[in-house]
Amino acid sequence: MTAATDPNRVLIFDTTLRDGEQSPGISLNTAEKLEIAEALARLGVDVIEAGFPIASPGDFEAVQGIARQVEGPVICGLARANPADIDRAWEAIRDSARPRIHTFVSTSDIHIEHQLRSTRADVKGLARASVAQARALCDDVEFSPMDATRADVEFTAEVVALAVAEGATTINIPDTVGYALPDEYARFLTRLYELVPELAGVTLSVHCHDDLGLAVANSLAGVLAGARQVEGAINGIGERAGNASLEEIVMLLHTRGAALGLTCDVATTEIARTSRLVSRLTGYAVQPNKAIVGRNAFAHESGIHQDGVLKERSTYEIMDARTVGLDANSLVLGKHSGRAALRAALEDLGYPIDGATLNAAFKRFKELADKKKQVTALDLEALVTDELREELAGYALDWFDVEASSRRPPHARVGVTTPDGRKVEGAFTGDGPVDAVFRAINAATGIDARLREFRVDAVTGGQDALGEVNVIVELGDPDAAITTGLAGVLAGERVTGAGQAVATDIIEAGGIAYARALSSAVRRAQAAAEAPEAMRAALLATP
Ligand code: KIV
Ligand code: ZN
Numbered sequence: 371m372t373a374a375t376d377p378n379r380v381l382i383f384d385t386t387l388r389d390g391e392q393s394p395g396i397s398l399n400t401a402e403k404l405e406i407a408e409a410l411a412r413l414g415v416d417v418i419e420a421g422f423p424i425a426s427p428g429d430f431e432a433v434q435g436i437a438r439q440v441e442g443p444v445i446c447g448l449a450r451a452n453p454a455d456i457d458r459a460w461e462a463i464r465d466s467a468r469p470r471i472h473t474f475v476s477t478s479d480i481h482i483e484h485q486l487r488s489t490r491a492d493v494k495g496l497a498r499a500s501v502a503q504a505r506a507l508c509d510d511v512e513f514s515p516m517d518a519t520r521a522d523v524e525f526t527a528e529v530v531a532l533a534v535a536e537g538a539t540t541i542n543i544p545d546t547v548g549y550a551l552p553d554e555y556a557r558f559l560t561r562l563y564e565l566v567p568e569l570a571g572v573t574l575s576v577h578c579h580d581d582l583g584l585a586v587a588n589s590l591a592g593v594l595a596g597a598r599q600v601e602g603a604i605n606g607i608g609e610r611a612g613n614a615s616l617e618e619i620v621m622l623l624h625t626r627g628a629a630l631g632l633t634c635d636v637a638t639t640e641i642a643r644t645s646r647l648v649s650r651l652t653g654y655a656v657q658p659n660k661a662i663v664g665r666n667a668f669a670h671e672s673g674i675h676q677d678g679v680l681k682e683r684s685t686y687e688i689m690d691a692r693t694v695g696l697d698a699n700s701l702v703l704g705k706h707s708g709r710a711a712l713r714a715a716l717e718d719l720g721y722p723i724d725g726a727t728l729n730a731a732f733k734r735f736k737e738l739a740d741k742k743k744q745v746t747a748l749d750l751e752a753l754v755t756d757e758l759r760e761e762l763a764g765y766a767l768d769w770f771d772v773e774a775s776s777r778r779p780p781h782a783r784v785g786v787t788t789p790d791g792r793k794v795e796g797a798f799t800g801d802g803p804v805d806a807v808f809r810a811i812n813a814a815t816g817i818d819a820r821l822r823e824f825r826v827d828a829v830t831g832g833q834d835a836l837g838e839v840n841v842i843v844e845l846g847d848p849d850a851a852i853t854t855g856l857a858g859v860l861a862g863e864r865v866t867g868a869g870q871a872v873a874t875d876i877i878e879a880g881g882i883a884y885a886r887a888l889s890s891a892v893r894r895a896q897a898a899a900e901a902p903e904a905m906r907a908a909l910l911a912t913p
Contacts, residue, residue, distance in 0.1 A: 378632050380593055382417070386604045388421050391652075447460070449472065456507070459504075473504050480517065500513075510539055517544065519550040530569065562574075563595075563596060580611040580613065585613060588614075604616050624638055642695040642696045709728065719747060782809075807881045839883040842867070843891055865898065867893070869886025870883050
């Protein structure tokens with residue numbers, strides 16, 4: 371039932387950078403994708419689905435960069451069932467030591483009739499030809515019959531049998547719209563095993579979406595029915611309600627592995643750090659009560675629970691926070707710590723930096739240590755990811771002034787550097803100081819962006835905490851042109867962009883994050899302009 375050597379080992383396939391990145395408002399640049407891929411390799415996932423290379427030049431570059439630099443996991447590129455997609459995916463991943471092409475075509479009649487405007491016979495032809503083409507290029511080929519759980523199981527079995535005959539090494543059964551119930555999903559897989567006995571010779575994989583909150587339950591049902599690869603995304607991000615949460619699957623196997631008779635080979639202590647990185651770079655917050663990685667996932671509030679845990683942990687705890695690496699909030703440095711101590715602490719945290727980057731991080735650390743008595747590992751991690759962020763050509767906030775009072779509306783002035791290096795200034799009187807800064811940035815750049823989301827989180831507790839701000843902006847209006855030269859692209863369309871920043875002053879963090887969000891939205895609009903027509907909707911997806 372599996373291509374892995376141990377029949378009880380479940381392979382962990384991470385799609386944070388592909389399906390996860392399709393979440394509304396997320397737009398990671400190549401450096402950010404590489405940083406996440408390195409974190410996933412440290413986590414020890416078996417497969418990283420690095421992206422959809424044909425989608426845009428940026429996607430291609432990121433997948434190729436990951437394939438060339440990230441060692442350990444299989445590096446996978448997604449391709450629709452057509453020759454151009456498959457060639458492009460192969461080009462992107464071929465330099466990996468362990469490349470995989472993942473190709474897919476829908477088998478549900480709903481998709482065949484309304485989306486593909488095709489026939490079952492054509493779908494069979496596409497599946498056969500695409501797997502054959504991929505297999506001629508690459509030894510490791512995954513095939514997915516998309517929307518399988520709403521498709522006729524007999525027809526899906528015919529398509530799967532063709533894919534296996536053409537040499538697919540993994541067959542993935544997606545619950546694309548998160549519609550299946552756990553027992554239905556298990557029965558679907560069991561029936562496929564009956565109809566396609568050759569499935570026993572390849573890895574069966576599960577890919578579940580969370581529209582009904584069943585993604586992890588369905589994945590577990592699939593594994594119990596014989597699947598030995600689970601696809602998921604860190605923090606459960608992805609299309610609509612997201613994908614199965616990878617950390618929940620991993621900790622489920624880790625905690626209940628004995629009962630299930632299954633294992634996986636993941637460095638669980640890297641989970642919390644990877645989750646924080648993904649949240650920070652995507653701008654997607656983790657809900658406080660989220661299983662495994664939520665702030666409160668290991669907190670005990672009620673007196674009865676606290677009393678029990680103090681007497682004996684196992685009274686109310688089924689996992690140890692240290693197992694997922696949630697003990698990183700220890701004090702690591704103080705006001706008098708020097709450059710060498712910072713360098714050693716950052717190395718411990720997985721950021722081996724030197725030279726100009728270390729100098730920049732040291733300057734930020736000193737500024738923080740002046741304001742904050744205790745600098746924790748979480749503070750350092752937030753500072754260093756902010757500092758190491760590769761600034762792509764975009765708008766950058768140089769300075770701001772805000773006059774705020776309870777007697778008149780706040781007035782802000784800002785200075786911004788534009789992507790082509792010009793220094794521009796703007797002013798605005800807003801509803802609040804943050805609003806005034808954001809609108810002053812609009813005035814300075816001449817872009818009429820609208821704020822879609824604004825979130826402030828404290829990196830750690832305490833009054834002197836570092837503030838982390840996430841912003842999502844929206845550009846484009848069917849009636850209004852924007853002055854970036856993209857009006858044609860955006861006519862009748864809307865495009866969002868996310869930005870994030872950390873600082874002890876939340877107005878400053880907000881302004882920097884807003885300028886980054888604006889830059890990301892403009893880059894997305896430009897990428898959409900360059901992308902093939904069929905990919906534009908996905909690239910312009912709005913919440
Ligand atoms: O949900 C889905 O069907 C997918 C496929 C591309 C595997 O993401
Ligand atoms: Zn999916």
